[in-house]
Amino acid sequence: MLSRTAGNLYWVGRYIERADFLSRLIEATLRLASLPSSYGGMTNAWESALEAAWQHAAHAERGLPVDEFGVGEFLTVDPANPSSIRRCLEAARANARAVRTALTLEGWEAINGAWLDVQRYGTRLESRDGLIRLLETVKASMLAFDGAAHRTMLRGDAYWFIALGSAVERADNTARLLDVKYHLLLPRGEKVGGSLDYFQWTTILRTVSALTAYRWVYRDSVKPWLVADLLILNRQIPRSLASCYEEILHRLDQLSTESGRRGPAHRLAAAGYAALDAERIETIYSRGLHEFLRGFIADNNRLGAAIAEQYLF
Secondary structure (H helix, E strand, O other), X not given: OOHHHHHHHHHHHHHHHHHHHHHHHHHHHHHHHOOOHHHOOHHHHHHHHHHHOOOXXXXXXXXXXXXXXXXXXXXXXXXXXXOOHHHHHHHHHHHHHHOHHHOOHHHHHXXXXXXXXXXXXXXXXXXXXXXXXXXXXXXXHHHHHHHHHHHHOOOOHHHHHHHHHHHHHHHHHHHHHHHHHHHHHOOOOOOOOOHHHHHHHHHHHHHOOOHHHHHHHHOOOOOHHHHHHHHHHOOOOOOOHHHHHHHHHHHHHHHHHHHOOOOHHHHHHHHHHHHHHHOOHHHHHHHOXXXXXXXXXXXXXXXXXXXXHHHHO
């Protein structure tokens, strides 16, 4: 496969995953922001959404308000924001169109349909109802693409590069979401383990569709260290860091078998997976969850760069 084709497919996976994450993040923020301002949930929730998406500086540069419409519009339909849902789907469609023959008809129609649906909302949000409908549309479209890829694509390098991009992006998103909750979201003066803290951790689980999984695995009330254990080390949950790296390593193994050689990306992925496999949540907390997550994000970025250098250039 040409490196340009591999790059297009890899970025289809990343942009689709990013659009899905943003839709879930904004939906969760709407829940958090619905708390009374005296309870600490209003402005801080939208600030945390910008931090989780790494868009705080770009948003501040534009001088937009830190509220439902100022942030919601910026992260969804703003054409001037290269990381908005609109622009992510536009980039996913452009990459998919460049390698149209590598996708099945169903896969292409899911991406193209998602892009067309978001275009109908224009570049301004008129109401909260419109925002909620947009988020539901995006989530359904991303699930449609995942289903189409899983059910109809040949299990070869085209499918592997899409899955690889998705897993790298998903690991990054989960780590950022956890870090924002632990380090930024709880207002000063609010008690850890209090009702607001409980509501926020529950909302984080809903964001990654893991609340039911948490109850099945732990059969306990929502506790911060157990949520962190689930989303970092539990390979049963698809969005956990350990599960993402298991997927990354598996796809790189398949690509290396196909090409007959391994490279730096494979070694970095193997080291990352081994490190996660050896970790325990107690030691992560004792060293500092924020420090662990920042280190993971940096390592994940290095892995993304190594994949790009090894396969995409």
